[in-house]
Amino acid sequence: MTTKKKAGGWGESLKTVIYAGLIAIGIRTVAFEPFNIPSGSMIPTLLVGDYLFVSKYAYGYSKHSMPFSPDLFQGRIFGSLPARGDVAVFKYPRDNSTDYIKRIIGLPGDRIQVRAGRLYVNQQEVPRESLGLYTVEGDGPRITVRRYREALPASPGAAPRQHEILEATDDGPYDNTTEFLVPANHVFAMGDNRDNSLDSRAMNAVGFVPVENLVGRAEMIFFSVDGSSAWWEVWSWPFAIRWNRLFSAVR
Template structure:
């Protein structure tokens, strides 16, 4: 009896150790290499939609407390092998106050002067190049437009009678050559006029591509915005690629619905901005 009990105890001990090793390995990969990320809103449309799943790399900017997944690390200053993002990068960050994960685009670097006038962005006194694009039509589904989205007023019907989201697109080109599409819903929004604001040292100014529907550096923290530029240490990683995207119809108890809910053409979308010379 004693031998059998010892053997069983050893088996349980090995199982617990194996589980612990697996959990530590997952945590290490999530914190140091890459992790998945879910888009829950329309703030980064048109490039990202509610329901997209991304791969976020952890190493391009070095590591800080924000790199540790599940917000397990205490907040502290400093980065290991830190390297500033480039203007135009899409980054995941911890909100400096709430520690909730946000995803935004880097617009201003330390020392930059940021200003918006009637929705038009200027950096260091120079207007950012803007090119109006044709209206973008996106099929409406349960995830698009997202909950309480400011884009709902752009829902219309196509020739086939199906609902479409037709949104106004403006392509911006930042200093350094990064180009990407934004949504400009027209005048009358509180975030259309901002600054001038000088980005402090070791901080980044972040904005959503849905310029009139994003709680970003232009929006006070009490309104769920970032309340100005965020510390570089709060950046957790860089958005790289869309792994898959769902339309909101999947049911957890029906595996077949998981495949039926996949949006075609979203997987594999590169999230790095086009840069001059690419």
């Protein structure tokens, strides 16, 4: 009798674990998935050590919506295009497995160019307003750069979007480009830390991003740490948390 109860208890526990795992996979596939920020290409919008939720339903579903990107179907189900200005996670087109996060600057048919550090969308200069200086920390040497507010043109059916960018110089490697014509079923993505971002301006690396590679839209920062505390320094954990960034929307 005791043995049967014990076996039944183990069986129920195993089923609970399996059900919980399936529910977690389901939520990560169709609703929200957590991501962390390991590099500074999206400073000042996203900092190294930010943890955020990405909505998987925002652009519909592709094979990349599922763990390990199983080759079950092509294209997107319930698909829709991002809006200009969305911060999106996508699979790196060169390997279709590495997660990248950038801001969507160009949609299919858009003409994108950077001239002397200024962004042009469809041959119109994107306005930017100076916000003064910004000190970059936590992504290599501490440096001071210029901070701007940039206003992208509105996407069809959406309001104009504003966001902040950083520029160390207006004469960097990607501050003067040819004009890029975004092909059908692709988008053009750039980092907000303009001189420290490998993005669609690098055609031999990221290049145009297939719409199929979109994983989801960044929605909210739920946790953030500045890296000043080691995992074993329990007493210093509260001082390493960026409390002011918790539960803030990604814009």
